[in-house]
Amino acid sequence: MSVLVDHLDVFVxxxxxxxxxxxxxxxxxxxxxxxxxxxxxxPIPPLRWIGTAYVTVFRNSPLTIVxxxxxxxxxxxxSNADFLRVPGLSSVFSRLSIDLPYFRFAVIxxxxxxxxxxxxxxxxxxxxxxxxxxxxxxxxxLTFGQNLRYVVLPQAWKSAIVPLGSVIIAMIKNSALAxxxxxxxDLSNSGINLTSALGExxxxxxxxxxxxxxxxxxxxxxxxxxxxxxxAVAAR
Amino acid sequence: xxxxxxxxxxxxxxxxxxxxxxGGDGGDGDDTGSGSKTFEAGSTMERxxxxxxxxxxxxxxxxxxxxxxxxxxxxxxxxEIGKIIADELGIAADKVEYIEAPSAVRExxxxxxxADIVVATYTINDKRKERIDFAGPYYIAGQHIMVRSDDxxxxxxxxxxxxxxxxxxxxxxxxxxxxxxxxxxPASPGxxxxxxxxxxxxxxxxxxxxxxxxxxxxxxLLGYVAKSEGKFKLTGEKFTEEPYGIGVKxxxxxxxEFVNATLEKIYTDGRYAKAWQDTAGKFDSTVPQxxxxxxx
Numbered sequence: 001m002s003v004l005v006d007h008l009d010v011f012v013x014x015x016x017x018x019x020x021x022x023x024x025x026x027x028x029x030x031x032x033x034x035x036x037x038x039x040x041x042x043p044i045p046p047l048r049w050i051g052t053a054y055v056t057v058f059r060n061s062p063l064t065i066v067x068x069x070x071x072x073x074x075x076x077x078x079s080n081a082d083f084l085r086v087p088g089l090s091s092v093f094s095r096l097s098i099d100l101p102y103f104r105f106a107v108i109x110x111x112x113x114x115x116x117x118x119x120x121x122x123x124x125x126x127x128x129x130x131x132x133x134x135x136x137x138x139x140x141x142l143t144f145g146q147n148l149r150y151v152v153l154p155q156a157w158k159s160a161i162v163p164l165g166s167v168i169i170a171m172i173k174n175s176a177l178a179x180x181x182x183x184x185x186d187l188s189n190s191g192i193n194l195t196s197a198l199g200e201x202x203x204x205x206x207x208x209x210x211x212x213x214x215x216x217x218x219x220x221x222x223x224x225x226x227x228x229x230x231x232a233v234a235a236r
Numbered sequence: 237x238x239x240x241x242x243x244x245x246x247x248x249x250x251x252x253x254x255x256x257x258x259g260g261d262g263g264d265g266d267d268t269g270s271g272s273k274t275f276e277a278g279s280t281m282e283r284x285x286x287x288x289x290x291x292x293x294x295x296x297x298x299x300x301x302x303x304x305x306x307x308x309x310x311x312x313x314x315x316e317i318g319k320i321i322a323d324e325l326g327i328a329a330d331k332v333e334y335i336e337a338p339s340a341v342r343e344x345x346x347x348x349x350x351a352d353i354v355v356a357t358y359t360i361n362d363k364r365k366e367r368i369d370f371a372g373p374y375y376i377a378g379q380h381i382m383v384r385s386d387d388x389x390x391x392x393x394x395x396x397x398x399x400x401x402x403x404x405x406x407x408x409x410x411x412x413x414x415x416x417x418x419x420x421x422p423a424s425p426g427x428x429x430x431x432x433x434x435x436x437x438x439x440x441x442x443x444x445x446x447x448x449x450x451x452x453x454x455x456x457l458l459g460y461v462a463k464s465e466g467k468f469k470l471t472g473e474k475f476t477e478e479p480y481g482i483g484v485k486x487x488x489x490x491x492x493e494f495v496n497a498t499l500e501k502i503y504t505d506g507r508y509a510k511a512w513q514d515t516a517g518k519f520d521s522t523v524p525q526x527x528x529x530x531x532x
Contacts, residue, residue, distance in 0.1 A: 017426075072437070075444040098427040100402055101446065179407070182430040182441070189407055189431065196340040196408025199363040 003200045004208045014190035015212040020093050021106060021186060022172050022216065028111025029171065030164075033118025040123060043144060051119070058116035063109070063174050070109035071102060071181040081108055102182030110178065114171040121167050125160025126152055158231065165224035169217050176213070187212045273326035280484075280491040284352060285326045292318035293337030293351035293483070297434070299459040300516035301357050310334050314355040316511035317374055317482070321353060324498045339408055343367045346483050353495070354483035357453065359410050360530070369488065370481030371495035373527050374508075378474025379411045380454040382461060384442060385469045390449055392472035393418040396428060404438035404447040407431035411452040414476055435460070442468070453478055458519040479527065496529040 004011065039051030058066065074081060081104040090097035096104060129152050137151040179189030191209040194200045275281035284290050294314050296304035301312040315334070322332045337345050337356045345351040346368045357377070360370045381403075383390050395401055399420030405412035412431050419428045430447055432438055438450040439460055450457065454474055461468050484492050502508040503526030512523050 013424075072440055072444070075441075075446050080446075095426060099400075100427065100430050102430055103426070180433045182432055182437075184407075184426045184429055184431050185424070192340065192408045193413070193431075197410055197413040199343065199361075199367070202340070202344065 001204045001207075003194065003204045007194060007200070007208075010190050010194060011187075011208050011212060013185055014187040014209075015215065017095065017183070017185050018172075018175055018178075018187040018212065019216060020095065021103070021110070021175050021178060021183070024089075024093060024096075024107045025110035025114060025171060025175065026168055028107060029114035029118050029167075032111060032115035034122060036115060036119040037122040037126065038148060040119065041126060055116045055119055058113050059120070061113075063113050063177055066113045067106065067109045067177055067181045070105040070112075074105060074108070075101070081105055084108070100182070102184075103178075106175075106178035106181060106183050109181075110171060110175055113174070114167060117167040117170070118164060121163040122156060122160050124163060125156035125158070128159040129155045161231075162224055162228050165220060165227075169220055172216050172220075173213060275325075276490065279494075280352070280488055281325055281494050288327055289331050289333060290318075290322045290325060290327050290353070291333045291335060291351045292322070293335050293342065293345045293354035293356055294318060295338060295356045296336045297338075298357055298456065300455055300519050302355075304336075311515065313375070313511060313515040314357065316515055318353065318355045320502055320507055320511065321355075321482070321495055321498055324494075324501075342483060346485050349485070352484075356483075357455075358481055358483050359478045360481035361410075364483075365532075368483045368486050369492050370530075371484060371492045372481035372499060372529055373479035374482065374499050374529075375480045375524055376527050377453040377455055377478040377480055379414055379451060379476040379478065380457050380474050381471050382442070382450045382457040382468050383448065383471050384445075385466055387448065387471075390471055393451075393475050396420070396449075399428065401449065402428050402430065402447040403449045403451055404430045404432065404441050405451050406435055406438070407433060409452065410478065411476075415451050439464075439468075455516055455520065462519050479530075493531070496531060499526065499529050502526075 036051045036054050039047045040055070042048060042051075080101040082101075084104045084107065085097050096107075133151055133155065134147055137147040142150065175186070176188040179186045179192065183189060187209050191205050194205045195202045273285055275285055292315070294302035294310055294312075296302060296310055298312065298314070302310050302314040303312050304310045318334075319329045319332055322329065335345065335351055337351060337354050339356075342354050342356055342358060343364065346354055354368075358364075358370075359377075360373055364370070381390060381393065389395065390401060393415065396403055396415070396418045397420055403415055403419075405415060408431075412429070415429065416422045416425050419425055421427060430438075430441065432441070435450070435452065435456060438447070441447045442450050449471075450460075454470070457470060461470060482495055484495065499508075502511075508526050509523045513521075517523065
């Protein structure tokens with residue numbers, strides 16, 4: 001197990017990079033996923049179709065394929081995802097601003113893929129709001145947007161929070177794939193580098209990698225349990 | 237009906253060829269068979285000879301050295317070396333069993349006895365010697381840099397020190413690790429180095445201009461240059477020495493010595509040159525000098 005101590009900096013660096021990737025992707029997924037969910041329930045049919053098509057495509061494609069299209073399809077289309085080089089954000093997440101675009105590609109792929117699941121989690125939350133709420137809001141003259149903002153979404157979020165948490169936990173685990181599409185130095189990539197290039201024994205290295213992911217996912221899971229228990233009490 | 241007949245004829249022809257091929261092999265010296273070679277009792281050589289079977293760990297994705305084709309059999313220089321060693325043990329080429337030994341698990345397959353030898357573009361180094369033993373080297377590869385043909389701004393690994401050139405290699409590989417010290421900031425290579433799980437992705441990234449260079453052992457790059465129809469070229473000189481060895485189980489000195497002696501024998505009797513010409517020689521026609529084996 002000495003490899004964990006000898007290469008602590010590698011594990012910590014890998015953890016930090018994976019963490020950054022997950023934070024950015026989670027933000028992206030929540031924003032895009034909410035938008036798609038709103039599209040799916042909107043009264044305008046073409047928007048509903050787009051939302052449904054989005055969820056169908058991304059939910060049913062393997063993440064490897066989505067990653068592949070981000071890493072090799074976007075450059076073929078002439079895009080290096082430079083729109084993600086937001087000045088303020090880049091100073092915190094320094095990987096965003098470097099010339100090699102693969103970190104940005106990974107964020108895009110992970111965010112778009114997870115957004116499909118976020119959309120469905122939120123939609124399930126919206127379905128849990130009793131229809132009378134929306135009808136009453138409409139009856140007092142609220143527009144569709146106001147209805148969503150003040151009546152439906154605040155209640156939907158509450159019942160969507162646990163499924164959303166599961167979606168984000170799945171996303172953190174999925175982020176391991178980024179190491180295979182050009183993101184150098186994340187947790188999974190670091191593990192592979194330690195075992196194959198440097199010849200460290202496999203099992204302790206991957207125990208270290210697992211610890212890295214567990215540090216991110218277990219607290220999130222515990223937090224969700226607490227939220228759920230609180231809600232259960234409140235509902236009684 | 238007609239199709240069946242054609243298939244039948246083809247099958248007969250194939251059978252005839254196979255038989256002819258076997259006959260040819262026999263003439264070359266395979267007819268010594270199992271019984272005629274004797275080895276020291278209790279040695280690995282004796283065990284393998286008695287079992288009439290050897291398991292060779294090799295790569296299945298390395299053109300020129302070990303590549304599994306559509307016929308489901310790996311082919312390449314490493315595979316030929318494996319066959320020659322089997323032959324010296326009195327084992328026929330069709331009794332050699334291959335298992336895939338990608339870079340990450342090469343030590344494991346030897347330690348766990350899943351392979352008797354590993355011939356898999358396996359660079360000899362001290363770290364690996366702690367877990368297994370190496371016979372050889374049988375070939376000295378070297379790390380090289382491949383760029384787009386129209387690019388003359390990269391002349392060698394030092395061109396990456398300025399920090400504006402990007403390079404691609406394969407994760408978990410020795411070349412990927414080697415190139416780090418030539419980068420502007422070796423401690424965080426992410427700004428200049430990208431690693432994929434296969435070289436083809438690097439080549440795609442080079443074509444798409446996401447990276448400016450691909451680096452790994454010369455033999456691998458030569459394969460891509462040969463296939464690229466003038467799109468890529470090698471630049472500068474080889475800047476490392478990668479002595480490829482044959483992995484054997486740790487502590488099996490007698491077996492290691494046997495493989496070493498086999499290598500020295502084939503350097504002079506033409507089998508080494510023939511193995512090269514039939515395989516990696518298609519990318520690099522200069523037959524290498526068999527390097528002196530290292531009896532550490």
